Amino acid sequence: MTDFAAKRGLFHIPDGVIYLDGNSLGPMPVEAAGRVARTVRDEWGEMLIGGWNRAGWMAQPARLGDRIGRLIGAEPGSVVIGDTLSIKVYQALASALEMRPDRRVILSDTGNFPTDLYMAEGLIATLGQGHELVTVAPEDVAARIGPDVAVLMLTEVDYRTGRRHDMAALTRAAHDAGALTLWDLAHSAGALPVDLAGAGADFAAGCTYKYLNAGPGAPAFVYVAPRHQDAVRPALSGWLGHAAPFDFDPAYRPGAGVERMRVGTPPVLQMAALEAALDIWEDVDMAALRARSVELTELFIAQVEARCPNLTLTSPRDPDQRGSQVSFRFPEGYAAIQALIARGVIGDFRAPDIMRFGFAPLYVGEYDVRRAAEILGQVMEDRLWDDPACRTRAAVT
Amino acid sequence: MTDFAAKRGLFHIPDGVIYLDGNSLGPMPVEAAGRVARTVRDEWGEMLIGGWNRAGWMAQPARLGDRIGRLIGAEPGSVVIGDTLSIKVYQALASALEMRPDRRVILSDTGNFPTDLYMAEGLIATLGQGHELVTVAPEDVAARIGPDVAVLMLTEVDYRTGRRHDMAALTRAAHDAGALTLWDLAHSAGALPVDLAGAGADFAAGCTYKYLNAGPGAPAFVYVAPRHQDAVRPALSGWLGHAAPFDFDPAYRPGAGVERMRVGTPPVLQMAALEAALDIWEDVDMAALRARSVELTELFIAQVEARCPNLTLTSPRDPDQRGSQVSFRFPEGYAAIQALIARGVIGDFRAPDIMRFGFAPLYVGEYDVRRAAEILGQVMEDRLWDDPACRTRAAVT
CATH class of the missing domain: 3.90.1150.10 (Aspartate Aminotransferase, domain 1)
Structure with a gap:
């Protein structure tokens, strides 16, 4: 209990x-103040560059990703922390579109948070392949799913009304039509039980500063279903998503599993607050x-x-x-x-x-x-x- | 003195x-510990959501951008903070390529930091328009600049050898050939005088955790020359780069000036450390x-x-x-x-x-x-x- x-x-x-x-x-979280202060003084201050290894900064995005994974029904090794929700949506959407090269529709709804729609719009323009962002009323989403849909991109819980989509049913419908799904969990993670694995979700992203309580500007997370991880080409192919970042190869080779969705240097101070926040969730x-x-x-x-x-x-x-x-x-x-x-x-x-x-x-x-x-x-x-x-x-x- | x-x-x-x-x-910086602690306890802790207005979190990316601008010879209103260097390079490069639609070459050198090359590689694949990343030895860059080059993308100071490019001369050569420039200032900002405006640079990006001393995972910055700002289509079109983020329009409209290069929620705790670090630079x-x-x-x-x-x-x-x-x-x-x-x-x-x-x-x-x-x-x-x-x-x- x-x-x-x-x-x-x-x-x-x-x-x-x-x-x-x-x-x-x-x-x-009361503990966040002390945790962040220790990270600043005892890790950055005392360990300097050595903090990346000695304080485990480099491993945090995957380690904390797994801790969030437990709260959203994700398989171990399928969630990684970093960047902002907008960036994570972009990465996931770009990957999903590439996995459905013959389809041109991104289906969303008018209840989606604007940044998801904006990032899709930006990606469509960059791709220049005639993709289309179709947004329908939330209650019309199921009926619009069809053979032209590459990706169904929805926020599970509407940021204005709190209306919740049926993730399992819509994911099933999308798959039946040959589409992939991208779920924005901004108002789900820490708010209600989510079962990404059970629903068969393909991609998901979320933020940690709302119900998870990780503080202003806390980093986002991204989920890639294990079955897709090796097929994903990271559109934002940053060095920390490289298979061997510290080899400094001139050519990009994606890292193992979901770690390829990492991009640049993780925000270590924000990570400290996130860790303190996740401690509270441990036995919830x-x-x-x-x-x-x-x-x-x-x-x-x-x-x-x-x-x-x-x-x-x-x-x-x-x-x-x-x-x-x-x-x-x-x-x-x-x-x-x-x-x-x-x-x-x-x-x-x-x-x-x-x-x-x-x-x-x-x-x-x-x-x-x-x-x-x-x-x-x-x-x-x-x-x-x-x-x-x-x-x-x-x-x- | x-x-x-x-x-x-x-x-x-x-x-x-x-x-x-x-x-x-x-x-x-000694002050960073106290500054971050105050941001956690007195701002996040006491102001809660009100911190975005009352503590000025929302305005920080542009305000601190201008403080960095002074150190790199940037015009006021041409630098904004956020994300990581990889992301900022991607944004700037995507914008620059769109401004040279008839050219296909991104010219860089073998001394560039790998993440810049990786991000370019990823962008090229996403664009799918046959762009090519050409990397030559640092000393051969000037000779390779030609009418096929869309963007000259260089790190001013080589991360391994410390060799420094002549920013003004190479920018001039690029412009003479009709190309744009993107300068990575990771090893320049806070290390030596930089004069972006004087050199006529088009785009630049840099990080704040090296010579600027803003701490592990500190955010990056991006520069867009004032003459280009209105022409830039942000490829990563996040809500905080929108002209009116809190109108929650379903359609994206880019914000004024360099603020359109903002993407998602800024990392407020990291920003506090950055501010303390920049205080030291004020009179340098x-x-x-x-x-x-x-x-x-x-x-x-x-x-x-x-x-x-x-x-x-x-x-x-x-x-x-x-x-x-x-x-x-x-x-x-x-x-x-x-x-x-x-x-x-x-x-x-x-x-x-x-x-x-x-x-x-x-x-x-x-x-x-x-x-x-x-x-x-x-x-x-x-x-x-x-x-x-x-x-x-x-x-x-």
């Missing part, structure tokens, strides 16, 4: 804050986490709907069809979120009118949910969003 | 160590730094040649033609470097037989140079490299 009450003590949550934005940036039972997440989101929906008639639920009502977040539509959503934040409840806003709340059972409990709904009720009842101070837009929303 | 003796106190150099490997990984006179570097490398060559007849200088003897490092060939170079490291002098080894020593005037002084040469003399005279313990190869050399 995962002791969620005990897990909460492993995070630093500032006094008076109810943090419902871990789907954007997870809070700081993902099924228990999911059950707790569903309890919390159900409770929040019930409480908010009872108090806030002006808000419209835009997340699926059926918990099986959503991730670990709840979103409501409200025309003054931006200002309402600012009013909430001013009262210690941190959620966020996504254009045009979505108020978004993430529920991470590792540090959010029933009391937080009830209290957040109460404060949201107050904001709505007293029209606290109607304060000019809440309407000033910040650069980053 | 830059007070180099005072600068030395701003770095943590472990007791008993003479550090001649800052060309691989610079030592820790690059001409004075260069004069000091030449004194140190000249002294080292003289001292080593007087003591070690078995070592062959492989760096140019003329200081005008080398960077801030000195390399010697020796068949037992690997073991000799291990013997040196065991005696507190940290240099490094590059296959097949190169012993490499970097001289960073910010923390290396004349005493260090004399003492390092003395110890190297001892290693050679007493054949200390002939110790089996020195012959065990580490994963990272």
